[in-house]
Amino acid sequence: MAEPLTTTDFPGLGKPRRGKVRDIYELPEGLLIVATDRLSAFDVVFREGIPGKGAVLTALSAWWFRRLSDIVDNHLISVDVERMVASAHPFAAALRGRSMLVRKARVLPVECIARGYLAGSGHKEYERSGSVCGVALPPGLVLSSKLPEPIYTPSTKAETGHDENISFEASVGLLGRPTAERLRELTLALYRAGAETLAERGIILCDTKFEFGVLEDGRIILVDEALTPDSSRFWDRTTWREGVAQDSFDKQIVRDYLSGLSWDRSPPPPALPPEVIAKTAARYREIAERITGLRMEGVER
Ligand SMILES: Nc1ncnc2c1ncn2[C@@H]1O[C@H](COP(=O)(O)OP(=O)(O)OP(=O)(O)O)[C@@H](O)[C@H]1O
Ligand SMILES: [Mg+2]
Numbered sequence: 001m002a003e004p005l006t007t008t009d010f011p012g013l014g015k016p017r018r019g020k021v022r023d024i025y026e027l028p029e030g031l032l033i034v035a036t037d038r039l040s041a042f043d044v045v046f047r048e049g050i051p052g053k054g055a056v057l058t059a060l061s062a063w064w065f066r067r068l069s070d071i072v073d074n075h076l077i078s079v080d081v082e083r084m085v086a087s088a089h090p091f092a093a094a095l096r097g098r099s100m101l102v103r104k105a106r107v108l109p110v111e112c113i114a115r116g117y118l119a120g121s122g123h124k125e126y127e128r129s130g131s132v133c134g135v136a137l138p139p140g141l142v143l144s145s146k147l148p149e150p151i152y153t154p155s156t157k158a159e160t161g162h163d164e165n166i167s168f169e170a171s172v173g174l175l176g177r178p179t180a181e182r183l184r185e186l187t188l189a190l191y192r193a194g195a196e197t198l199a200e201r202g203i204i205l206c207d208t209k210f211e212f213g214v215l216e217d218g219r220i221i222l223v224d225e226a227l228t229p230d231s232s233r234f235w236d237r238t239t240w241r242e243g244v245a246q247d248s249f250d251k252q253i254v255r256d257y258l259s260g261l262s263w264d265r266s267p268p269p270p271a272l273p274p275e276v277i278a279k280t281a282a283r284y285r286e287i288a289e290r291i292t293g294l295r296m297e298g299v300e301r
Helices: 053-068 086-095 120-129 168-174 177-198 254-261 274-292
Strands: 024-027 030-035 038-041 044-049 076-080 099-102 110-117 148-152 203-215 219-221 232-236
Touching: 024 219, 030 053, 030 086, 038 254, 053 076, 053 099, 053 274, 086 099, 110 168, 110 177, 148 177, 168 177, 177 203, 177 219, 254 274
Parallel strands: none
Antiparallel strands: 024 030, 030 099, 038 044, 076 099, 110 148, 110 203, 203 219, 203 232
């Protein structure tokens, strides 16, 4: 199997800012976002990388950005290293397939989540209160139920620790009413478009997260990633059943492995065995190929 790339350092491009998955280089022409092969689960980053994961995330986001651009403009300038800035050319071999040159934006401090089904923190909140982020839901829903309508459930972008669900009114407090309303409208429109495309491929879009940013001229654009397995819960239509937890397409193998250990979900993470890594890599590749219909080039088969 190809060696995974878990951390980058390109002398001449400056020091990157490192997110959980991406290394971000600030260049005069824009931000160079490099998706590494790092894997995070339960907000903990594992030591081992998943070969091909960064390429899969990049290809999928680029594919969706193109398809969704009639709903909202996005940050993507280019995924073509040859057409990117000259300062990146010496590192073309490492960058190819896993990097995007994007317009730098002021990222808005709310994670914009749309949910069409009940899972995760949304399900927990519903069990407690009958609502999610202040949106009242009908009684009688169970884990994995389809909601009558997709709902917008914003959360804070926690600097440390886990994100926290907030009400729409709390997002108004953070963003101002016009921006909060715009993000809700865009998030739901993007969810509907994504869910429709995925349904044609036998995939249920349970929920997904978007981030938006503001350009210098004040325009709001879609930033970060779009409808990837890292930002979404994808379920298989044929095995979906109400009342039970659904297998997620991507990290299920890792989750199943971890649930057999007595790990408390705080760092340091346990080591991942090679077969778990190989199966997860295959899953990421399969989901991207199923969605885009494209063969993932440069990703080990
Ligand atoms: N166009 C953009 N302009 C500025 N920042 C961006 C843009 N697109 C994405 N980002 C930021 O780049 C980072 C992407 O890295 P990554 O996905 O690894 O981070 P994360 O672990 O999800 O989040 P963080 O490190 O911020 O907690 C995110 O912080 C995201 O908000
Ligand atoms: Mg991220």
